[in-house]
Amino acid sequence: MSNQSVQIGPLELKNPVIAASGTFGFAEEYANLYNVSRLGAVCTKGLTLHPREGNPPPRLWETPCGLLNSIGLQNPGIDAFLQKELPRMKSQEIVTVANVWGERPTEYVEIVERLSESAVDAVELNLSCPNVRGEMLGQRAKTAGDVVRETRRVCSKPLWVKLPPDAGSEVAWAVEEACADAVCASNTFRATAIDIETSKPVFDRVFAGLSGPAIRPIALRIVYELVNILDIPIIGIGGITTWQDAVAFIMAGATAVQVGTANFIAPWSAVRIVEGLEEFMQHRRLNNWEEIRGCVH
Amino acid sequence: MDGLAVHSAPVLTNDEVAPGVFHLVVHGSFSAKPAQFYMLRAWQLDPLLGRPMSVFERTEEQISFLYEVRGRGTELLSRLKSRDVLSLFGPLGNGWERSTGRIALIGGGCGIAPLLHTAKVFGEVDLYLGFRDRPFLVEMFAQAATQLVVTSETGDGARKGVVTDGFDPVDYEACYACGPHGMLKTLAQICNTAGVPLFVSLEERMACGIGACLGCAVKTIEGTRRVCLDGPVFRAAEMLWDV
Numbered sequence: 001m002s003n004q005s006v007q008i009g010p011l012e013l014k015n016p017v018i019a020a021s022g023t024f025g026f027a028e029e030y031a032n033l034y035n036v037s038r039l040g041a042v043c044t045k046g047l048t049l050h051p052r053e054g055n056p057p058p059r060l061w062e063t064p065c066g067l068l069n070s071i072g073l074q075n076p077g078i079d080a081f082l083q084k085e086l087p088r089m090k091s092q093e094i095v096t097v098a099n100v101w102g103e104r105p106t107e108y109v110e111i112v113e114r115l116s117e118s119a120v121d122a123v124e125l126n127l128s129c130p131n132v133r134g135e136m137l138g139q140r141a142k143t144a145g146d147v148v149r150e151t152r153r154v155c156s157k158p159l160w161v162k163l164p165p166d167a168g169s170e171v172a173w174a175v176e177e178a179c180a181d182a183v184c185a186s187n188t189f190r191a192t193a194i195d196i197e198t199s200k201p202v203f204d205r206v207f208a209g210l211s212g213p214a215i216r217p218i219a220l221r222i223v224y225e226l227v228n229i230l231d232i233p234i235i236g237i238g239g240i241t242t243w244q245d246a247v248a249f250i251m252a253g254a255t256a257v258q259v260g261t262a263n264f265i266a267p268w269s270a271v272r273i274v275e276g277l278e279e280f281m282q283h284r285r286l287n288n289w290e291e292i293r294g295c296v297h
Numbered sequence: 298m299d300g301l302a303v304h305s306a307p308v309l310t311n312d313e314v315a316p317g318v319f320h321l322v323v324h325g326s327f328s329a330k331p332a333q334f335y336m337l338r339a340w341q342l343d344p345l346l347g348r349p350m351s352v353f354e355r356t357e358e359q360i361s362f363l364y365e366v367r368g369r370g371t372e373l374l375s376r377l378k379s380r381d382v383l384s385l386f387g388p389l390g391n392g393w394e395r396s397t398g399r400i401a402l403i404g405g406g407c408g409i410a411p412l413l414h415t416a417k418v419f420g421e422v423d424l425y426l427g428f429r430d431r432p433f434l435v436e437m438f439a440q441a442a443t444q445l446v447v448t449s450e451t452g453d454g455a456r457k458g459v460v461t462d463g464f465d466p467v468d469y470e471a472c473y474a475c476g477p478h479g480m481l482k483t484l485a486q487i488c489n490t491a492g493v494p495l496f497v498s499l500e501e502r503m504a505c506g507i508g509a510c511l512g513c514a515v516k517t518i519e520g521t522r523r524v525c526l527d528g529p530v531f532r533a534a535e536m537l538w539d540v
Contacts (some may be wrong), residue, residue: 023511026507053521054521056516059502059512060502060510061502063345067504071511074521177388249367263344264509265347266303266386267507267509
Protein backbone atom coordinates (compact mmCIF):
# COMPACT_ATOMS: atom_id res chain seq x y z
CA MET A 1 0.00 0.00 0.00
CA SER A 2 1.61 3.22 -1.09
CA ASN A 3 1.60 6.20 1.20
CA GLN A 4 1.69 9.60 -0.49
CA SER A 5 2.24 11.58 2.72
CA VAL A 6 5.28 13.75 3.31
CA GLN A 7 6.76 15.25 6.47
CA ILE A 8 7.82 18.90 6.43
CA GLY A 9 9.25 19.66 9.84
CA PRO A 10 6.43 19.08 12.33
CA LEU A 11 3.74 19.13 9.62
CA GLU A 12 2.59 16.05 7.77
CA LEU A 13 0.90 16.59 4.41
CA LYS A 14 -1.30 13.90 2.87
CA ASN A 15 0.57 14.29 -0.43
CA PRO A 16 3.47 16.41 -1.73
CA VAL A 17 1.41 18.72 -4.00
CA ILE A 18 0.91 22.27 -2.77
CA ALA A 19 -0.79 25.15 -4.59
CA ALA A 20 1.70 28.01 -4.91
CA SER A 21 1.05 31.45 -3.48
CA GLY A 22 -0.37 34.04 -5.85
CA THR A 23 -1.82 31.49 -8.22
CA PHE A 24 -4.61 30.16 -6.06
CA GLY A 25 -6.13 33.19 -4.31
CA PHE A 26 -7.63 31.89 -1.08
CA ALA A 27 -8.77 28.71 -2.85
CA GLU A 28 -12.31 29.99 -3.26
CA GLU A 29 -12.33 30.07 -7.06
CA TYR A 30 -10.84 26.58 -7.34
CA ALA A 31 -13.12 25.17 -4.64
CA ASN A 32 -15.98 25.89 -7.06
CA LEU A 33 -14.32 23.49 -9.50
CA TYR A 34 -12.98 20.64 -7.38
CA ASN A 35 -12.38 19.41 -3.85
CA VAL A 36 -9.31 21.46 -2.94
CA SER A 37 -8.72 19.45 0.25
CA ARG A 38 -7.32 16.73 -2.01
CA LEU A 39 -4.17 18.85 -2.33
CA GLY A 40 -1.37 18.49 0.21
CA ALA A 41 -1.76 22.18 1.09
CA VAL A 42 -2.61 25.60 -0.32
CA CYS A 43 -0.35 28.65 0.03
CA THR A 44 -2.46 31.79 0.23
CA LYS A 45 -2.01 34.94 -1.80
CA GLY A 46 0.78 37.00 -0.17
CA LEU A 47 -0.58 38.71 2.93
CA THR A 48 0.48 42.12 4.17
CA LEU A 49 -0.27 44.07 7.33
CA HIS A 50 -2.65 46.40 5.50
CA PRO A 51 -4.74 45.80 2.34
CA ARG A 52 -2.87 46.51 -0.90
CA GLU A 53 -4.30 47.58 -4.24
CA GLY A 54 -1.42 46.12 -6.24
CA ASN A 55 0.22 47.43 -9.40
CA PRO A 56 -1.48 49.20 -12.32
CA PRO A 57 -2.16 47.25 -15.52
CA PRO A 58 -0.73 45.68 -17.54
CA ARG A 59 0.06 43.00 -14.99
CA LEU A 60 0.63 40.04 -17.31
CA TRP A 61 2.82 39.35 -20.32
CA GLU A 62 3.11 35.98 -21.97
CA THR A 63 6.54 34.70 -23.03
CA PRO A 64 7.50 31.43 -24.75
CA CYS A 65 6.26 28.72 -22.32
CA GLY A 66 6.29 31.33 -19.60
CA LEU A 67 4.40 34.18 -17.96
CA LEU A 68 5.62 37.49 -16.61
CA ASN A 69 3.52 38.94 -13.81
CA SER A 70 3.55 42.19 -11.94
CA ILE A 71 0.58 41.89 -9.61
CA GLY A 72 2.27 43.72 -6.76
CA LEU A 73 0.84 41.80 -3.81
CA GLN A 74 -2.78 42.89 -4.19
CA ASN A 75 -4.42 41.39 -1.11
CA PRO A 76 -7.11 42.21 1.48
CA GLY A 77 -4.63 42.37 4.38
CA ILE A 78 -4.09 40.10 7.37
CA ASP A 79 -7.27 41.14 9.24
CA ALA A 80 -9.61 40.31 6.36
CA PHE A 81 -7.78 37.03 5.83
CA LEU A 82 -8.20 35.99 9.46
CA GLN A 83 -11.82 37.05 9.65
CA LYS A 84 -13.14 35.99 6.27
CA GLU A 85 -10.86 33.74 4.23
CA LEU A 86 -9.23 31.49 6.83
CA PRO A 87 -12.46 30.25 8.49
CA ARG A 88 -13.83 29.33 5.06
CA MET A 89 -10.62 27.54 4.04
CA LYS A 90 -10.54 25.57 7.29
CA SER A 91 -14.23 24.69 7.00
CA GLN A 92 -13.34 23.17 3.63
CA GLU A 93 -10.58 21.15 5.36
CA ILE A 94 -7.85 22.85 3.33
CA VAL A 95 -4.37 22.64 4.83
CA THR A 96 -3.64 26.35 4.79
CA VAL A 97 -0.20 27.93 4.55
CA ALA A 98 -0.26 31.70 5.04
CA ASN A 99 2.18 33.44 2.72
CA VAL A 100 3.47 36.63 4.36
CA TRP A 101 5.20 39.71 2.99
CA GLY A 102 6.42 42.64 5.05
CA GLU A 103 7.78 45.99 4.01
CA ARG A 104 10.32 45.71 6.82
CA PRO A 105 11.37 42.98 9.29
CA THR A 106 9.11 44.28 12.07
CA GLU A 107 6.11 43.90 9.79
CA TYR A 108 6.86 40.24 9.24
CA VAL A 109 7.00 39.78 13.00
CA GLU A 110 3.73 41.61 13.54
CA ILE A 111 1.89 39.53 10.94
CA VAL A 112 3.39 36.22 12.07
CA GLU A 113 2.42 36.96 15.68
CA ARG A 114 -1.22 37.19 14.59
CA LEU A 115 -1.00 34.07 12.45
CA SER A 116 0.61 32.20 15.27
CA GLU A 117 -2.63 32.42 17.24
CA SER A 118 -4.79 31.45 14.26
CA ALA A 119 -5.87 28.18 12.66
CA VAL A 120 -3.28 28.31 9.84
CA ASP A 121 -1.26 25.13 9.45
CA ALA A 122 2.02 26.82 8.50
CA VAL A 123 3.55 30.18 7.62
CA GLU A 124 5.53 30.85 4.45
CA LEU A 125 7.73 33.93 4.63
CA ASN A 126 7.93 35.56 1.23
CA LEU A 127 11.43 37.06 1.16
CA SER A 128 11.42 37.24 -2.61
CA CYS A 129 8.58 39.19 -4.22
CA PRO A 130 10.03 40.86 -7.32
CA ASN A 131 7.05 43.16 -7.82
CA VAL A 132 7.15 45.59 -4.95
CA ARG A 133 9.36 48.50 -4.00
CA GLY A 134 12.27 47.97 -1.70
CA GLU A 135 14.95 45.46 -1.03
CA MET A 136 14.36 41.77 -1.47
CA LEU A 137 15.23 40.55 1.99
CA GLY A 138 16.02 37.08 0.72
CA GLN A 139 18.98 38.26 -1.34
CA ARG A 140 21.37 38.85 1.55
CA ALA A 141 22.27 36.26 4.13
CA LYS A 142 22.30 38.68 7.06
CA THR A 143 18.87 40.21 6.43
CA ALA A 144 17.30 36.86 5.53
CA GLY A 145 18.70 35.24 8.68
CA ASP A 146 17.55 38.14 10.86
CA VAL A 147 13.97 38.09 9.57
CA VAL A 148 13.68 34.34 9.99
CA ARG A 149 15.17 34.44 13.51
CA GLU A 150 12.88 37.25 14.63
CA THR A 151 9.74 35.67 13.20
CA ARG A 152 10.75 32.24 14.48
CA ARG A 153 10.74 33.65 18.01
CA VAL A 154 7.04 34.55 17.79
CA CYS A 155 5.91 31.73 15.51
CA SER A 156 4.33 28.60 16.97
CA LYS A 157 3.54 27.31 13.48
CA PRO A 158 5.81 25.51 11.06
CA LEU A 159 7.87 28.20 9.33
CA TRP A 160 8.72 27.95 5.63
CA VAL A 161 10.91 30.48 3.82
CA LYS A 162 10.42 31.24 0.12
CA LEU A 163 13.64 32.37 -1.48
CA PRO A 164 14.44 34.19 -4.69
CA PRO A 165 16.04 31.99 -7.36
CA ASP A 166 19.36 33.83 -7.04
CA ALA A 167 19.56 33.53 -3.24
CA GLY A 168 22.67 31.34 -3.22
CA SER A 169 24.07 29.07 -0.56
CA GLU A 170 24.93 31.76 2.02
CA VAL A 171 21.29 32.83 2.24
CA ALA A 172 20.08 29.21 2.39
CA TRP A 173 22.46 28.44 5.25
CA ALA A 174 21.41 31.58 7.11
CA VAL A 175 17.76 30.59 6.83
CA GLU A 176 18.45 27.06 8.04
CA GLU A 177 20.55 28.32 10.92
CA ALA A 178 17.72 30.65 11.95
CA CYS A 179 15.57 27.52 12.47
CA ALA A 180 13.26 27.59 9.47
CA ASP A 181 11.36 24.32 9.04
CA ALA A 182 11.68 24.32 5.25
CA VAL A 183 12.98 26.30 2.31
CA CYS A 184 10.74 26.94 -0.71
CA ALA A 185 12.84 27.28 -3.84
CA SER A 186 12.12 29.38 -5.69
CA ASN A 187 9.99 32.41 -6.28
CA THR A 188 9.63 33.85 -9.80
CA PHE A 189 12.69 35.02 -11.72
CA ARG A 190 13.11 38.77 -12.00
CA ALA A 191 12.76 39.56 -15.68
CA THR A 192 11.43 42.21 -18.02
CA ALA A 193 9.73 42.82 -21.35
CA ILE A 194 9.87 45.77 -23.72
CA ASP A 195 7.07 46.91 -26.00
CA ILE A 196 8.85 47.83 -29.21
CA GLU A 197 5.78 49.69 -30.54
CA THR A 198 5.83 52.18 -27.68
CA SER A 199 9.61 51.91 -27.07
CA LYS A 200 8.87 51.46 -23.38
CA PRO A 201 9.00 48.68 -20.79
CA VAL A 202 5.76 46.72 -20.73
CA PHE A 203 5.44 47.03 -16.96
CA ASP A 204 5.08 50.19 -14.93
CA ARG A 205 7.69 48.85 -12.50
CA VAL A 206 9.94 47.70 -15.39
CA PHE A 207 10.74 44.34 -13.79
CA ALA A 208 8.31 41.48 -13.31
CA GLY A 209 8.41 37.85 -12.20
CA LEU A 210 8.87 35.05 -14.73
CA SER A 211 7.14 31.72 -14.06
CA GLY A 212 5.93 28.69 -15.97
CA PRO A 213 7.60 25.79 -17.81
CA ALA A 214 10.22 28.19 -19.21
CA ILE A 215 12.00 28.33 -15.82
CA ARG A 216 11.59 24.67 -14.84
CA PRO A 217 15.07 23.33 -15.70
CA ILE A 218 16.72 26.17 -13.77
CA ALA A 219 14.38 25.71 -10.82
CA LEU A 220 15.21 22.01 -10.82
CA ARG A 221 18.93 22.80 -10.78
CA ILE A 222 18.43 25.12 -7.79
CA VAL A 223 16.65 22.38 -5.85
CA TYR A 224 19.36 19.88 -6.78
CA GLU A 225 22.05 22.22 -5.43
CA LEU A 226 20.18 23.14 -2.23
CA VAL A 227 19.65 19.46 -1.40
CA ASN A 228 23.42 19.08 -1.30
CA ILE A 229 23.93 21.82 1.26
CA LEU A 230 20.81 21.84 3.50
CA ASP A 231 19.43 19.40 6.06
CA ILE A 232 15.92 20.90 6.29
CA PRO A 233 13.24 19.92 3.73
CA ILE A 234 13.16 21.73 0.42
CA ILE A 235 9.90 22.48 -1.34
CA GLY A 236 10.51 22.70 -5.07
CA ILE A 237 8.78 25.36 -7.18
CA GLY A 238 9.17 26.46 -10.78
CA GLY A 239 7.13 25.54 -13.82
CA ILE A 240 5.83 22.24 -12.48
CA THR A 241 2.95 21.43 -14.81
CA THR A 242 2.62 17.63 -14.90
CA TRP A 243 3.10 14.74 -12.47
CA GLN A 244 6.27 13.85 -14.36
CA ASP A 245 7.69 17.27 -13.48
CA ALA A 246 6.82 16.67 -9.83
CA VAL A 247 8.59 13.30 -9.84
CA ALA A 248 11.73 14.93 -11.28
CA PHE A 249 11.80 17.46 -8.43
CA ILE A 250 11.36 14.68 -5.85
CA MET A 251 14.15 12.68 -7.48
CA ALA A 252 16.30 15.83 -7.25
CA GLY A 253 15.57 15.78 -3.51
CA ALA A 254 12.51 17.96 -2.98
CA THR A 255 10.26 16.88 -0.11
CA ALA A 256 7.23 18.46 -1.75
CA VAL A 257 6.42 20.64 -4.74
CA GLN A 258 4.37 23.74 -5.36
CA VAL A 259 2.23 24.10 -8.46
CA GLY A 260 1.70 27.67 -9.58
CA THR A 261 1.33 28.90 -13.14
CA ALA A 262 0.00 25.49 -14.22
CA ASN A 263 -3.22 26.42 -12.39
CA PHE A 264 -3.71 29.14 -15.03
CA ILE A 265 -3.10 26.76 -17.91
CA ALA A 266 -5.85 24.49 -16.60
CA PRO A 267 -7.56 25.01 -13.24
CA TRP A 268 -7.45 21.29 -12.45
CA SER A 269 -3.66 20.99 -12.93
CA ALA A 270 -2.72 20.57 -9.26
CA VAL A 271 -5.22 17.83 -8.50
CA ARG A 272 -4.32 16.06 -11.76
CA ILE A 273 -0.72 15.98 -10.51
CA VAL A 274 -1.92 14.36 -7.25
CA GLU A 275 -3.70 11.68 -9.28
CA GLY A 276 -0.70 11.17 -11.55
CA LEU A 277 1.61 10.73 -8.57
CA GLU A 278 -0.74 8.14 -7.04
CA GLU A 279 -0.64 6.12 -10.24
CA PHE A 280 3.13 6.51 -10.52
CA MET A 281 3.60 5.19 -6.98
CA GLN A 282 1.44 2.15 -7.68
CA HIS A 283 3.09 1.51 -11.01
CA ARG A 284 6.55 1.68 -9.44
CA ARG A 285 5.34 -0.23 -6.36
CA LEU A 286 6.67 2.51 -4.09
CA ASN A 287 5.72 2.40 -0.41
CA ASN A 288 6.59 6.02 0.19
CA TRP A 289 8.40 8.95 -1.40
CA GLU A 290 11.57 8.31 0.64
CA GLU A 291 12.32 5.45 -1.71
CA ILE A 292 13.09 7.79 -4.59
CA ARG A 293 13.68 11.16 -2.91
CA GLY A 294 17.07 12.50 -3.96
CA CYS A 295 17.85 9.28 -5.84
CA VAL A 296 19.74 11.11 -8.58
CA HIS A 297 22.42 12.36 -6.23
CA MET B 298 -20.06 29.06 -11.52
CA ASP B 299 -22.71 26.53 -12.40
CA GLY B 300 -21.89 24.28 -15.31
CA LEU B 301 -18.32 25.56 -15.62
CA ALA B 302 -16.26 22.94 -17.43
CA VAL B 303 -13.63 22.28 -20.06
CA HIS B 304 -15.06 20.98 -23.32
CA SER B 305 -13.39 19.67 -26.43
CA ALA B 306 -15.38 20.35 -29.56
CA PRO B 307 -14.85 20.15 -33.31
CA VAL B 308 -14.50 23.25 -35.46
CA LEU B 309 -17.14 23.60 -38.16
CA THR B 310 -15.89 26.71 -39.99
CA ASN B 311 -13.30 29.42 -39.39
CA ASP B 312 -13.75 32.06 -42.09
CA GLU B 313 -11.87 35.32 -42.55
CA VAL B 314 -14.77 37.78 -42.70
CA ALA B 315 -12.59 40.88 -43.04
CA PRO B 316 -8.81 41.28 -43.33
CA GLY B 317 -7.40 39.66 -40.15
CA VAL B 318 -10.86 39.09 -38.62
CA PHE B 319 -12.16 35.54 -38.26
CA HIS B 320 -15.50 33.95 -37.42
CA LEU B 321 -14.91 30.62 -35.68
CA VAL B 322 -17.90 28.28 -35.48
CA VAL B 323 -17.71 25.26 -33.19
CA HIS B 324 -20.08 22.31 -32.93
CA GLY B 325 -21.77 21.57 -29.60
CA SER B 326 -24.30 22.80 -27.09
CA PHE B 327 -22.78 25.52 -24.88
CA SER B 328 -24.47 27.88 -22.48
CA ALA B 329 -23.66 31.59 -22.34
CA LYS B 330 -25.34 34.70 -21.04
CA PRO B 331 -24.82 37.84 -23.11
CA ALA B 332 -21.18 39.07 -22.77
CA GLN B 333 -19.99 35.91 -21.04
CA PHE B 334 -16.83 34.40 -22.50
CA TYR B 335 -14.87 31.20 -22.93
CA MET B 336 -11.14 30.54 -22.68
CA LEU B 337 -10.11 28.96 -25.97
CA ARG B 338 -7.07 26.74 -26.51
CA ALA B 339 -5.86 24.85 -29.54
CA TRP B 340 -2.30 24.15 -28.36
CA GLN B 341 -0.32 22.58 -25.50
CA LEU B 342 2.09 24.87 -23.60
CA ASP B 343 3.04 27.50 -26.16
CA PRO B 344 1.31 29.89 -25.97
CA LEU B 345 0.98 29.14 -22.28
CA LEU B 346 -2.49 30.53 -21.73
CA GLY B 347 -5.91 30.24 -23.29
CA ARG B 348 -7.48 33.18 -25.10
CA PRO B 349 -10.61 34.77 -23.62
CA MET B 350 -13.30 35.24 -26.29
CA SER B 351 -16.84 36.50 -25.80
CA VAL B 352 -19.61 34.51 -27.43
CA PHE B 353 -20.63 35.92 -30.82
CA GLU B 354 -23.58 33.64 -31.49
CA ARG B 355 -24.99 30.44 -30.04
CA THR B 356 -27.68 27.96 -31.01
CA GLU B 357 -28.58 24.57 -29.56
CA GLU B 358 -26.00 22.94 -31.81
CA GLN B 359 -23.18 25.45 -32.16
CA ILE B 360 -21.32 28.35 -30.66
CA SER B 361 -19.22 30.94 -32.46
CA PHE B 362 -16.55 33.53 -31.72
CA LEU B 363 -15.38 36.62 -33.60
CA TYR B 364 -11.74 37.60 -33.20
CA GLU B 365 -8.99 39.67 -34.74
CA VAL B 366 -5.51 38.21 -35.20
CA ARG B 367 -3.29 40.19 -32.84
CA GLY B 368 -0.61 37.78 -31.65
CA ARG B 369 0.49 34.16 -31.56
CA GLY B 370 -2.62 32.80 -29.89
CA THR B 371 -5.11 34.35 -32.29
CA GLU B 372 -2.77 33.51 -35.17
CA LEU B 373 -2.92 29.83 -34.18
CA LEU B 374 -6.69 30.04 -33.78
CA SER B 375 -6.94 31.50 -37.29
CA ARG B 376 -5.26 28.39 -38.71
CA LEU B 377 -7.93 26.03 -37.34
CA LYS B 378 -9.74 24.09 -40.02
CA SER B 379 -12.98 22.17 -40.11
CA ARG B 380 -12.88 19.11 -37.78
CA ASP B 381 -9.86 20.40 -35.79
CA VAL B 382 -10.53 20.15 -32.07
CA LEU B 383 -10.80 23.24 -29.91
CA SER B 384 -10.74 23.30 -26.10
CA LEU B 385 -13.29 25.64 -24.48
CA PHE B 386 -13.37 26.53 -20.77
CA GLY B 387 -16.42 28.40 -19.58
CA PRO B 388 -18.81 30.09 -19.56
CA LEU B 389 -16.93 32.75 -17.57
CA GLY B 390 -17.74 36.21 -16.29
CA ASN B 391 -20.91 37.93 -15.09
CA GLY B 392 -22.57 38.96 -18.35
CA TRP B 393 -25.17 41.58 -19.20
CA GLU B 394 -28.68 41.67 -17.72
CA ARG B 395 -31.42 43.25 -19.82
CA SER B 396 -33.08 46.37 -18.56
CA THR B 397 -36.74 46.71 -19.36
CA GLY B 398 -37.74 49.19 -22.03
CA ARG B 399 -35.90 50.42 -25.06
CA ILE B 400 -32.16 49.68 -25.09
CA ALA B 401 -29.16 50.33 -27.34
CA LEU B 402 -26.13 48.12 -27.96
CA ILE B 403 -22.99 49.91 -29.15
CA GLY B 404 -19.90 48.16 -30.49
CA GLY B 405 -16.62 49.36 -31.95
CA GLY B 406 -14.21 47.20 -33.97
CA CYS B 407 -13.99 43.70 -32.57
CA GLY B 408 -16.04 45.04 -29.66
CA ILE B 409 -19.03 44.11 -31.80
CA ALA B 410 -18.25 40.48 -30.89
CA PRO B 411 -20.62 40.08 -27.90
CA LEU B 412 -23.43 42.15 -29.43
CA LEU B 413 -25.05 39.63 -31.76
CA HIS B 414 -25.67 37.00 -29.07
CA THR B 415 -26.81 39.80 -26.77
CA ALA B 416 -29.23 41.21 -29.35
CA LYS B 417 -30.75 37.78 -29.96
CA VAL B 418 -31.17 36.98 -26.26
CA PHE B 419 -32.46 40.44 -25.32
CA GLY B 420 -34.67 41.03 -28.36
CA GLU B 421 -35.90 44.42 -29.61
CA VAL B 422 -32.63 46.32 -29.45
CA ASP B 423 -31.18 49.19 -31.43
CA LEU B 424 -27.67 48.42 -32.64
CA TYR B 425 -24.84 50.87 -33.33
CA LEU B 426 -21.76 49.37 -34.95
CA GLY B 427 -18.53 51.22 -35.66
CA PHE B 428 -15.80 49.90 -37.98
CA ARG B 429 -12.36 51.17 -38.91
CA ASP B 430 -12.68 50.18 -42.57
CA ARG B 431 -15.34 48.34 -44.57
CA PRO B 432 -18.06 46.87 -42.29
CA PHE B 433 -18.45 43.11 -42.00
CA LEU B 434 -21.18 40.67 -40.92
CA VAL B 435 -23.66 43.56 -40.97
CA GLU B 436 -26.40 41.35 -42.47
CA MET B 437 -26.27 39.04 -39.43
CA PHE B 438 -26.76 42.01 -37.11
CA ALA B 439 -29.51 43.48 -39.31
CA GLN B 440 -31.69 40.44 -38.63
CA ALA B 441 -31.34 40.86 -34.87
CA ALA B 442 -31.89 44.61 -34.60
CA THR B 443 -34.94 46.84 -34.51
CA GLN B 444 -32.77 49.64 -35.83
CA LEU B 445 -29.19 49.38 -37.13
CA VAL B 446 -26.74 52.25 -37.50
CA VAL B 447 -23.34 51.50 -39.07
CA THR B 448 -20.33 53.82 -39.27
CA SER B 449 -16.87 53.47 -40.73
CA GLU B 450 -13.84 55.64 -39.97
CA THR B 451 -12.83 55.56 -43.63
CA GLY B 452 -16.38 55.96 -44.89
CA ASP B 453 -15.96 52.76 -46.85
CA GLY B 454 -19.41 51.14 -47.20
CA ALA B 455 -21.03 53.09 -44.37
CA ARG B 456 -21.59 56.54 -42.93
CA LYS B 457 -18.17 58.14 -42.35
CA GLY B 458 -17.31 58.69 -38.72
CA VAL B 459 -17.06 56.92 -35.40
CA VAL B 460 -19.89 55.14 -33.63
CA THR B 461 -20.18 57.74 -30.87
CA ASP B 462 -20.71 60.63 -33.36
CA GLY B 463 -24.14 62.06 -32.69
CA PHE B 464 -25.15 59.11 -30.52
CA ASP B 465 -28.00 60.27 -28.29
CA PRO B 466 -28.91 57.94 -25.42
CA VAL B 467 -31.87 60.00 -24.27
CA ASP B 468 -34.47 57.67 -25.82
CA TYR B 469 -33.07 54.61 -24.08
CA GLU B 470 -33.60 53.07 -20.64
CA ALA B 471 -30.06 51.68 -20.76
CA CYS B 472 -27.08 51.29 -23.08
CA TYR B 473 -24.64 48.39 -23.46
CA ALA B 474 -21.23 48.82 -25.06
CA CYS B 475 -18.05 46.98 -25.94
CA GLY B 476 -15.04 48.35 -27.79
CA PRO B 477 -11.82 50.34 -27.44
CA HIS B 478 -11.10 52.24 -24.23
CA GLY B 479 -11.51 55.67 -25.87
CA MET B 480 -14.91 54.78 -27.31
CA LEU B 481 -16.17 53.46 -23.97
CA LYS B 482 -14.89 56.51 -22.13
CA THR B 483 -16.63 58.85 -24.59
CA LEU B 484 -19.86 56.88 -24.27
CA ALA B 485 -19.57 56.96 -20.49
CA GLN B 486 -19.46 60.77 -20.63
CA ILE B 487 -22.39 60.98 -23.07
CA CYS B 488 -24.57 58.60 -21.04
CA ASN B 489 -23.61 60.21 -17.76
CA THR B 490 -24.67 63.63 -19.08
CA ALA B 491 -27.96 62.17 -20.33
CA GLY B 492 -28.54 60.30 -17.06
CA VAL B 493 -28.83 56.95 -18.86
CA PRO B 494 -27.15 53.89 -17.34
CA LEU B 495 -24.35 52.40 -19.44
CA PHE B 496 -23.02 48.88 -18.97
CA VAL B 497 -19.63 48.24 -20.55
CA SER B 498 -18.00 44.91 -21.29
CA LEU B 499 -14.22 45.21 -20.87
CA GLU B 500 -11.29 43.41 -22.41
CA GLU B 501 -8.03 42.80 -20.52
CA ARG B 502 -5.09 40.40 -20.58
CA MET B 503 -5.98 37.38 -18.46
CA ALA B 504 -4.29 34.25 -17.20
CA CYS B 505 -6.73 32.08 -15.23
CA GLY B 506 -10.15 33.47 -16.22
CA ILE B 507 -11.65 32.52 -12.85
CA GLY B 508 -10.49 35.32 -10.54
CA ALA B 509 -7.40 33.78 -8.97
CA CYS B 510 -4.42 35.42 -10.68
CA LEU B 511 -5.48 39.07 -10.31
CA GLY B 512 -3.88 39.76 -13.68
CA CYS B 513 -6.89 41.46 -15.30
CA ALA B 514 -7.39 44.13 -12.66
CA VAL B 515 -9.18 47.39 -13.44
CA LYS B 516 -9.67 50.40 -11.23
CA THR B 517 -13.16 51.31 -10.09
CA ILE B 518 -14.51 53.75 -7.53
CA GLU B 519 -14.89 50.77 -5.21
CA GLY B 520 -11.27 49.66 -5.67
CA THR B 521 -9.56 47.12 -7.87
CA ARG B 522 -11.84 44.65 -9.65
CA ARG B 523 -11.19 41.57 -11.78
CA VAL B 524 -12.43 41.74 -15.37
CA CYS B 525 -12.76 37.94 -15.55
CA LEU B 526 -14.89 37.34 -12.47
CA ASP B 527 -16.28 40.68 -11.24
CA GLY B 528 -16.77 41.62 -14.92
CA PRO B 529 -16.35 41.69 -17.84
CA VAL B 530 -19.46 43.83 -17.41
CA PHE B 531 -19.25 46.91 -15.21
CA ARG B 532 -21.43 49.96 -14.75
CA ALA B 533 -19.65 52.72 -16.64
CA ALA B 534 -20.33 55.06 -13.72
CA GLU B 535 -18.18 52.95 -11.38
CA MET B 536 -15.12 52.89 -13.67
CA LEU B 537 -12.10 55.13 -13.20
CA TRP B 538 -11.47 55.80 -16.88
CA ASP B 539 -8.24 57.76 -16.66
CA VAL B 540 -6.03 55.35 -14.70
